[in-house]
Amino acid sequence: MSHAYVPRAAPGGRASSAPLMGGGEEPAIFEMSVPGRRSASFRATGVPEWTAEELVPADELRPEPPAMVEISERDLVAHMTRLAHRQYSVDMGAYPLGSCTMKYNPKVCDEAAALAGLRSAHPAAPPAYVQGWLELLWSLGEALCEVTGMDAITLQPPAGAAGELTGLLMMRAWHASEGRSPSKVLIPGSAHGTNPASVSLAGYRAVSVPSDGRGLVSPGVLSGYLDDDVAGIMLTNPNTLGLFEEHIAEVARAVHDARGLLYYDGANLNAIMGVTRPGDMGFDIVHMNLHKTFAVPHGGGGPGAGPVAVTHRLAAFLPGPVPARRPDGTFAWDRPARSIGRTHGWHGNALALARAWAYVLLNGADGLRRVSEAAVLNANWLLSRLRGTYAVPYDRPAMHEVVVSTRDAPGPAAGLRALDVAKGLLERGFHSPTVYFPLVVAEALMIEPTETESPETVHALAEALVEVASGSAADLAQAPRTAPVTRADEALAARTLVPTWDALSRA
Numbered sequence: 253m254s255h256a257y258v259p260r261a262a263p264g265g266r267a268s269s270a271p272l273m274g275g276g277e278e279p280a281i282f283e284m285s286v287p288g289r290r291s292a293s294f295r296a297t298g299v300p301e302w303t304a305e306e307l308v309p310a311d312e313l314r315p316e317p318p319a320m321v322e323i324s325e326r327d328l329v330a331h332m333t334r335l336a337h338r339q340y341s342v343d344m345g346a347y348p349l350g351s352c353t354m355k356y357n358p359k360v361c362d363e364a365a366a367l368a369g370l371r372s373a374h375p376a377a378p379p380a381y382v383q384g385w386l387e388l389l390w391s392l393g394e395a396l397c398e399v400t401g402m403d404a405i406t407l408q409p410p411a412g413a414a415g416e417l418t419g420l421l422m423m424r425a426w427h428a429s430e431g432r433s434p435s436k437v438l439i440p441g442s443a444h445g446t447n448p449a450s451v452s453l454a455g456y457r458a459v460s461v462p463s464d465g466r467g468l469v470s471p472g473v474l475s476g477y478l479d480d481d482v483a484g485i486m487l488t489n490p491n492t493l494g495l496f497e498e499h500i501a502e503v504a505r506a507v508h509d510a511r512g513l514l515y516y517d518g519a520n521l522n523a524i525m526g527v528t529r530p531g532d533m534g535f536d537i538v539h540m541n542l543h544k545t546f547a548v549p550h551g552g553g554g555p556g557a558g559p560v561a562v563t564h565r566l567a568a569f570l571p572g573p574v575p576a577r578r579p580d581g582t583f584a585w586d587r588p589a590r591s592i593g594r595t596h597g598w599h600g601n602a603l604a605l606a607r608a609w610a611y612v613l614l615n616g617a618d619g620l621r622r623v624s625e626a627a628v629l630n631a632n633w634l635l636s637r638l639r640g641t642y643a644v645p646y647d648r649p650a651m652h653e654v655v656v657s658t659r660d661a662p663g664p665a666a667g668l669r670a671l672d673v674a675k676g677l678l679e680r681g682f683h684s685p686t687v688y689f690p691l692v693v694a695e696a697l698m699i700e701p702t703e704t705e706s707p708e709t710v711h712a713l714a715e716a717l718v719e720v721a722s723g724s725a726a727d728l729a730q731a732p733r734t735a736p737v738t739r740a741d742e743a744l745a746a747r748t749l750v751p752t753w754d755a756l757s758r759a
């Protein structure tokens with residue numbers, strides 16, 4: 253097997269038996285292994301060398317050494333760099349993946365989080381030694397409470413879904429403190445998939461409330477679902493159709509009257525910062541995705557942050573410890589009186605929190621508002637360019653994202669598959685939008701341009717979406733021809749998923 257890099261010669265399908273590995277003619281790293289080759293060599297130092305047999309009890313040793321790649325440092329770096337160049341990323345261009353807020357993350361936030369005093373602190377350091385860190389965490393918490401209209405917060409959860417579980421466990425603890433144990437949580441039909449999953453994980457039953465003809469939760473429909481057994485409702489506003497829930501105040505009143513709590517999925521906070529607040533709408537619990545709205549890099553499972561903010565009546569249940577400011581201006585850790593316990597080790601993904609604080613300082617309150625205004629403006633401008641080409645199933649002013657469809661499109665997109673449109677977009681240098689979500693829209697394309705793209709880029713994205721739609725379905729079915737990995741055989745990929753090299757040898 254040759255190690256040389258052979259650039260892709262011509263467009264065409266992939267013949268590999270491993271549908272999701274590598275791509276093109278790039279060898280898999282295990283194919284580059286040469287027995288005995290190493291990335292490092294050590295000089296003889298006179299320090300005694302121990303063998304594995306001398307260090308590890310015999311019954312703990314593997315019978316055979318594990319299969320490892322044997323490769324030189326030079327070839328390893330070249331291989332990884334070639335793969336990295338095949339990646340599309342936020343730093344390369346627009347990434348309009350709806351509901352994910354893949355906006356550009358200013359590098360100054362990384363620089364702030366990399367300051368030695370932050371980076372080198374030990375999480376177990378006594379508070380007296382890390383007053384700066386504590387002040388940062390406390391200040392971030394205060395700012396996020398201000399943005400959401402809440403009273404108290406935990407910064408521990410490492411992701412949005414982890415925040416959802418944390419919030420729901422607080423909901424459960426609150427009901428228990430009232431001597432109640434309702435079993436259902438209501439969720440609108442357009443909800444993000446993590447919502448019902450978190451509800452089940454928290455021991456509740458998710459009950460789906462259908463949206464009305466305008467894509468909203470209607471108080472009339474909701475009243476049919478509210479009874480003694482309802483612990484609360486989980487909503488996002490704007491919802492996953494990108495629409496603002498107009499009846500939110502009425503919905504809040506009805507749920508509270510039924511002794512339920514309102515949970516706000518704040519992953520979409522990018523649409524409303526400085527304009528409106530979940531607390532003002534009547535919500536009791538809010539999680540935020542700092543890795544969406546507050547410029548913490550995300551995707552690929554990197555460290556995120558999903559803080560949960562609550563109103564006064566739930567503050568005693570927050571996971572602990574929480575950063576607190578003493579009357580003398582010093583900072584300390586407090587344990588809330590009826591804490592549900594930890595939801596993450598130490599203090600969450602602390603450097604993600606440092607990035608978010610840098611982002612808050614960078615923008616200020618007025619800047620955060622401008623972020624949301626520009627995000628909404630970009631989405632509405634895009635929507636105005638797509639009308640006529642794509643169907644707009646819920647055609648109202650959008651918030652930060654727009655949902656269009658090829659189904660029953662008034663223009664050239666009619667009859668195309670959303671998937672093919674997404675693949676066609678890849679050939680034009682853009683990441684694809686979210687497709688087939690929300691589930692309530694057939695052949696959905698959910699597009700979130702974000703505020704960080706220039707007018708020129710949003711224009712180019714709109715042009716690309718219109719141009720793709722005017723292609724023939726047969727031609728689009730071949731896309732993407734120019735990407736390192738061309739069209740995968742979806743059925744084959746689903747049935748014989750080969751995510752790792754050792755899985756390939758077992759397949």
Ligand SMILES: *Cc1c(COP(=O)(O)O)cnc(C)c1O
Binds near residue numbers: 351558
């Ligand atoms: C992204 C998202 C989530 C989940 O957040 P993770 O950090 O991926 O766990 C939940 N709800 C909505 C609306 C989202 O967009």
